[in-house]
Amino acid sequence: MSEQLEYRHGQSKAVRELLVFTLGQEEYGIDILKVQEIRGYDPVTRIANAPPFIKGVVNLRGSIVPIVDMRIKFGLGEPVYDAFTVVIILNIFQRTVGVVVDGVSDVIQLEADELREPPEFGSVVETRYIEGLGTKGERMVIIVDIERLMSSDEMALVDVTDQG
Amino acid sequence: MSQFHQVFFDETDEHLATMEGVLLAVDVAAPDSEDLNAIFRAAHSIKGGAATFGFGDLAALTHVLENLLDKVRKGTMQLSTAMVDVCLQAKDVLAAMLAAHRGAPPVDPSSVRAVEQQLTALVNKDAAVSAPAAAIVPTVPASHPPASSTMYIELDHLPDTDYDALLQSMALLGEMSLVQPGSDDPAQPWVLVLTSALHADEVSESLAFSIAPDHFRITVDHGQQDEGDFGLFLSASVGEPAAAPGGDVAFEEDGFGLFAPSLPDGAVHGDVDDGFGLFEPLPDANATPSVALEDDGFGLFVPLAAAEPAPVMVHEEEGFGLFAPMPAASPAQAVPPQPVAPVAAPRAERVQPAAENSIRVNTDKVDLLLNLVGELVITQSMLSQSGENLDPVQHERLLGGILALQRNARELQEAVMSIRMTPISFVFNRFPRVVRDLASKLGKQIELKMVGENTELDKGFIEKLADPLTHLVRNSLDHGVESPEVRVAKGKSATGRLTLRAFHQGGSIVIEVTDDGAGLNRARILSKARERGMAVSDALSDSEVWGLIFEAGFSTAAEVTDVSGRGVGMDVVKRNIQSMGGRIDIDSLADFGTTISIRLPLTLAIMDGMSVRSGDDIYVIPLSFVLESLQPQAADLKTVAGKGQVVNVRGQYLPIVSLAAFFPGDSSHVTTDPTRAILVIVEAGGQQLALQVDELIGQQQFVVKNLESNYRKVEGVAGATIMGDGRVALILDISIIARHRQRQAARPMASDPA
Numbered sequence: 073m074s075e076q077l078e079y080r081h082g083q084s085k086a087v088r089e090l091l092v093f094t095l096g097q098e099e100y101g102i103d104i105l106k107v108q109e110i111r112g113y114d115p116v117t118r119i120a121n122a123p124p125f126i127k128g129v130v131n132l133r134g135s136i137v138p139i140v141d142m143r144i145k146f147g148l149g150e151p152v153y154d155a156f157t158v159v160i161i162l163n164i165f166q167r168t169v170g171v172v173v174d175g176v177s178d179v180i181q182l183e184a185d186e187l188r189e190p191p192e193f194g195s196v197v198e199t200r201y202i203e204g205l206g207t208k209g210e211r212m213v214i215i216v217d218i219e220r221l222m223s224s225d226e227m228a229l230v231d232v233t234d235q236g
Numbered sequence: 237m238s239q240f241h242q243v244f245f246d247e248t249d250e251h252l253a254t255m256e257g258v259l260l261a262v263d264v265a266a267p268d269s270e271d272l273n274a275i276f277r278a279a280h281s282i283k284g285g286a287a288t289f290g291f292g293d294l295a296a297l298t299h300v301l302e303n304l305l306d307k308v309r310k311g312t313m314q315l316s317t318a319m320v321d322v323c324l325q326a327k328d329v330l331a332a333m334l335a336a337h338r339g340a341p342p343v344d345p346s347s348v349r350a351v352e353q354q355l356t357a358l359v360n361k362d363a364a365v366s367a368p369a370a371a372i373v374p375t376v377p378a379s380h381p382p383a384s385s386t387m388y389i390e391l392d393h394l395p396d397t398d399y400d401a402l403l404q405s406m407a408l409l410g411e412m413s414l415v416q417p418g419s420d421d422p423a424q425p426w427v428l429v430l431t432s433a434l435h436a437d438e439v440s441e442s443l444a445f446s447i448a449p450d451h452f453r454i455t456v457d458h459g460q461q462d463e464g465d466f467g468l469f470l471s472a473s474v475g476e477p478a479a480a481p482g483g484d485v486a487f488e489e490d491g492f493g494l495f496a497p498s499l500p501d502g503a504v505h506g507d508v509d510d511g512f513g514l515f516e517p518l519p520d521a522n523a524t525p526s527v528a529l530e531d532d533g534f535g536l537f538v539p540l541a542a543a544e545p546a547p548v549m550v551h552e553e554e555g556f557g558l559f560a561p562m563p564a565a566s567p568a569q570a571v572p573p574q575p576v577a578p579v580a581a582p583r584a585e586r587v588q589p590a591a592e593n594s595i596r597v598n599t600d601k602v603d604l605l606l607n608l609v610g611e612l613v614i615t616q617s618m619l620s621q622s623g624e625n626l627d628p629v630q631h632e633r634l635l636g637g638i639l640a641l642q643r644n645a646r647e648l649q650e651a652v653m654s655i656r657m658t659p660i661s662f663v664f665n666r667f668p669r670v671v672r673d674l675a676s677k678l679g680k681q682i683e684l685k686m687v688g689e690n691t692e693l694d695k696g697f698i699e700k701l702a703d704p705l706t707h708l709v710r711n712s713l714d715h716g717v718e719s720p721e722v723r724v725a726k727g728k729s730a731t732g733r734l735t736l737r738a739f740h741q742g743g744s745i746v747i748e749v750t751d752d753g754a755g756l757n758r759a760r761i762l763s764k765a766r767e768r769g770m771a772v773s774d775a776l777s778d779s780e781v782w783g784l785i786f787e788a789g790f791s792t793a794a795e796v797t798d799v800s801g802r803g804v805g806m807d808v809v810k811r812n813i814q815s816m817g818g819r820i821d822i823d824s825l826a827d828f829g830t831t832i833s834i835r836l837p838l839t840l841a842i843m844d845g846m847s848v849r850s851g852d853d854i855y856v857i858p859l860s861f862v863l864e865s866l867q868p869q870a871a872d873l874k875t876v877a878g879k880g881q882v883v884n885v886r887g888q889y890l891p892i893v894s895l896a897a898f899f900p901g902d903s904s905h906v907t908t909d910p911t912r913a914i915l916v917i918v919e920a921g922g923q924q925l926a927l928q929v930d931e932l933i934g935q936q937q938f939v940v941k942n943l944e945s946n947y948r949k950v951e952g953v954a955g956a957t958i959m960g961d962g963r964v965a966l967i968l969d970i971s972i973i974a975r976h977r978q979r980q981a982a983r984p985m986a987s988d989p990a
Contacts, residue, residue: 117965118901121951122950129946133607
């Protein structure tokens with residue numbers, strides 16, 4: 073109830089809506105507008121000579137979508153693929169990409185005064201891809217610039233020539 | 237506003253293309269008035285659009301062009317080759333200006349000025365000669381659709397009215413002719429005759445935009461209301477050509493003929509079958525040929541040579557008579573009657589663009605539709621698969637439904653595919669110009685023939701075909717067709733013939749470029765190959781020798797011209813065609829000519845392929861690359877030090893490339909022993925190799941998907957497709973795999989056994 077009131081109240085302020093997912097021990101938030109959908113993990117078709125965190129491609133209603141496993145990318149234990157594995161389908165730079173995460177928790181609204189500068193300390197995601205920190209009571213969410221992260225060279229998702 | 241700009245650009249592109257097409261096709265000696273009108277209309281539409289959207293430069297140049305075209309169309313000026321040339325140049329400049337407005341580099345203003353000056357010069361040159369006549373020579377409207385009526389319009393001459401523009405806008409309303417130009421003398425108003433389907437009220441409304449209502453008068457001529465098969469006989473005023481032009485104009489509301497016998501006794505009208513037609517026996521030597529502007533396909537009057545009195549012919553599309561009386565009364569009547577048929581025939585065949593029946597749709601929407609249908613087909617095949625296990629008696633209705641779904645899905649897919657189909661004329665249309673320009677540059681005489689321009693193929697091919705085809709045409713003109721002297725010496729006609737032909741054959745489209753030139757020179761190709769250090773034997777078959785010209789950097793041209801001969805090209809052509817999933821073949825006979833045929837699948841989006849398994853992965857090999865597949869015997873296998881295994885296929889040793897090694901991964905299920913695996917013999921880039929896979933799964937059509945739209949380019953992979961079970965399979969790029977192997981093989985040793 074109180075959250076809803078806050079939300080309505082916050083409409084006039086700069087509110088950010090974030091999808092929160094977990095990766096290891098940390099909670100990350102990404103801009104909800106970049107998220108197309110959330111699905112389970114379908115078997116992928118392997119792409120040879122791709123880095124190990126690119127699991128392969130799947131058929132998403134007719135388009136070929138690459139799947140990136142963030143758990144492998146950030147070295148968070150041995151990934152398991154079962155009925156509970158979650159894939160977030162992102163829509164960024166006119167492309168569709170799926171990312172595998174440990175779990176999706178919820179969607180939160182952040183008001184301007186709940187946003188903090190990015191910390192100096194390292195998280196598993198490199199600092200340059202972190203836009204800031206969101207605090208909601210006891211919770212702390214790391215806000216990731218998912219577009220920048222996914223288009224980075226290290227992700228090897230896009231050819232260097234057709235970036236931007 | 238900018239969203240309308242795109243529409244204007246698109247439309248202007250079309251108008252320019254129309255203009256070029258008609259200009260190239262028009263018979264300079266005897267232009268079809270319909271053609272002249274088409275060119276004029278195109279220019280006029282561009283001018284109107286350009287002025288509306290504020291592209292002043294386009295409008296200005298088109299205005300000059302339009303002036304010239306209008307004179308030609310009205311018959312006051314005779315079409316000449318020089319005029320066609322200048323008009324073509326103007327078209328090029330317009331296209332460049334248009335491109336500049338779309339963001340391309342700006343056009344060199346000097347070239348614009350040059351074209352403008354040439355156009356103006358042409359207009360003025362004519363004006364000097366025929367200005368006195370121009371004003372009073374009317375275009376005589378003849379038979380008309382029954383609905384049209386004739387009006388006499390008088391306009392007072394007002395000082396600041398643009399009568400040229402007014403007349404032009406009137407001309408758009410129907411058949412308009414100027415009887416008398418106005419002057420400041422109030423006794424001499426402008427007098428026009430307008431025959432149009434519009435009612436007089438509508439005409440007066442249009443006029444009222446330009447001129448105050450009390451300054452013009454419209455009189456409707458109800459003509460002869462004859463019911464029968466009568467014509468109107470007018471005695472031409474022999475000997476006083478310019479006298480009383482108004483009286484010479486006869487109108488018939490019912491589409492009957494117009495008779496204007498030059499002989500006072502009017503003896504020609506003896507055999508009027510149905511009264512449809514026009515008799516215009518030999519006009520007086522000074523009389524002006526009558527040109528009828530007909531949009532409705534009722535009658536067509538084509539002066540065969542506008543300068544001298546020509547027989548006027550009638551072409552009736554409804555199958556009425558064709559009357560071209562040739563009174564032999566005058567020695568001036570030298571034009572033989574034969575031209576009548578050839579001029580008339582193409583008109584009947586000409587396909588009228590059905591603009592009203594088409595809509596402009598963004599290709600993205602079509603592609604989306606295509607994707608959705610592809611999905612539907614996959615879902616349907618999934619359903620069919622699960623339905624196979626059901627008891628046909630218990631689930632009769634369900635199975636029947638699945639069957640119906642299958643049929644509907646397939647028909648829907650075909651229907652959606654057909655949206656993407658575009659006639660190949662979109663590619664072919666550029667060639668009359670290319671050939672014309674090149675032939676004059678090379679000093680050769682070329683007759684271009686195009687067959688099957690309406691053959692449809694996927695829109696995606698249209699853009700990709702243009703470059704390879706242009707290359708082939710240029711090659712044929714430059715190296716194939718000999719110069720006129722050489723041709724005559726060989727006993728051939730001086731004019732070379734180049735044929736572009738497109739047709740369907742089985743599931744593919746074949747496009748042929750045929751010339752009747754010198755043919756490929758086997759000895760020269762072989763010696764050139766040896767020069768380049770290729771191991772070739774004289775025993776090679778002709779087709780193998782011709783295949784050599786697709787090697788990179790191969791040119792047998794005696795000298796390099798700026799048209800072709802630098803040896804870049806044929807390999808690129810072949811690569812382009814192969815990337816479209818197509819094939820290219822050469823057939824050549826010395827002194828008889830060369831035919832290069834391109835074979836393409838019906839659509840870019842669907843491809844014939846063979847699915848193979850390598851380890852746990854499924855790959856698709858485009859069928860156009862596959863020669864055969866076999867399971868080798870141990871005796872046929874050899875290991876060459878440092879180069880891996882080769883297999884003996886009918887005496888030829890082919891390198892073995894294991895797909896599992898090319899795409900390394902989990903290799904636990906991969907067969908390493910070739911005798912237990914399958915070798916698929918593929919050919920790409922002129923070399924063959926044996927691709928080792930574990931299993932052949934099947935051969936079917938695959939919907940090709942782009943891997944790069946969401947991912948990046950993967951070496952050796954041309955795209956992806958979705959299998960019947962909804963999973964993705966990668967389509968192999970055989971030419972890349974072949975080249976990759978070549979590079980590897982070249983590293984340890986310099987030479988290549990293939």
